Amino acid sequence: MTQLKYQLHIINYKPYEYQLLQDKLNKLGNEGYYCDDLSFLSLFKKTDKKVYYKIDFFSMTGKTRNEKMNSRQELFDKYLDENYQPAYAKKGMYVFIGDHPIDINHMPKPILNKSKKTRYEGLFTAALLGSVLFVYFLSVNLRINALLSYGIVFFYLGLIVLCIIFMFRTYFNKEYMKKLDEQLPNDQIDIPNDRIKTLRRIYLMLVIICALFIGGGLLEDFTNGKSFNQQQHQFLTLSNLNIDSTSELTTQSYCGFIAKNSYISLEVADDDYILYIKEYHFNSNSFAEEYIYEVTSDVEDYQTQDNVTYVYEDNIITLLLIKNDNTVTYVSFGFEPTEQQIATAIAFYK
Helix, strand or coil: CCCCCEEEEECCCCHHHHHHHHHHHHHHHHCCEECCCCCCEEEEEECCCCCEEEEEECCCCCCCHHHHHHHHHHHHHHHHCCCCEEEEEECCEEEEEECCCCCCCCCCCCCCCHHHHHHHHHHHHHHHHHHHHHHHHHHHHCCHHHCCCHHHHHHHHHHHHHHHHHHHHHHHHHHHHHHHHHHHHHCCCCCCHHHHHHHHHHHHHHHHHHHHHHHHHHHHHHHHCECCCCCCCCCCCHHHHCCCCCEEEEEEEECCCCEEEEEEEEEEECCCCEEEEEEEEECCHHHHHHHHHHHHCCCCCEEEECCEEEEEECCEEEEEEEEECCEEEEEEECCCCCHHHHHHHHHHHC
8 A cells, every 4th residue: 555755643642642643653662753853743654664763761860951051961872872863852751863773772750740740730739720610600690691502602611621621631631641751750650541642532532522622612603693584583673663764673582501592682773772672581490580680680670560670770761671481572662662662672572
């Protein structure tokens, strides 16, 4: 079978995943693929001979930058003497490349100093606390009317999956980096390769789910909203309230899990008459009751009578919440309505 002249690969491995990286590089090397500058996206070029990749671990020592570079050069010199070139470095893990097999006599030392250990602990703690606070914030502040479309629900679920990813990744980074660091001086690393493969598969699966939920959710939310007219769905207008003025009308409808249909209209007349309506067809009575509670919890003066909630501002009705079975209609007046106009609005949606 004809092999490609070039292959593009993602090289993104933690030091404790070194065996997976070594297996990947061995396979590419046996096929003659060469890359002397490995990075997240690495381009391998086909050659006519085998290529050898060797992974080693090293922690730089010294106080100044020059001292640290000199200590690292001691490691490099051992490989350069064997005609191996450094091709990759990540958090104490190095990859060298050559054209023949070698056996370097080098006893790795721990690659985590105190500050690095503290950083891994801190990252996991920050991911855990941040995720808990984020979920708590959503539970307290996320309102029902913010979940109108299918897409926006998936978007928030994607953010929760993202929190799980951060906790998952930082926890296992902390645990396995610690384990690797403890075993390096003995040159007997016992980190089950199958378990690491399983963890990477879970991580990749979560990343894909997160991307689909967030990206797909935003796309669905963008395409879900559609304008509508009176022929498609009847809604209250200023003309129904005997206000005959030139006006500008905007409408938007949504479908979703919580409210199977939502119809929103905003009408603004030239003489500052504003009528804002949100009609929610909830999937259950409990959602309808919860929505009314959410709206009224933010106001000081209101009263409810015959499934109609009247919201007052300076003794003037500015908002109606009209409940009809599982449907709640939010009618906001940008003007002082008359008793007849209020009765008309209630009758329209009752």
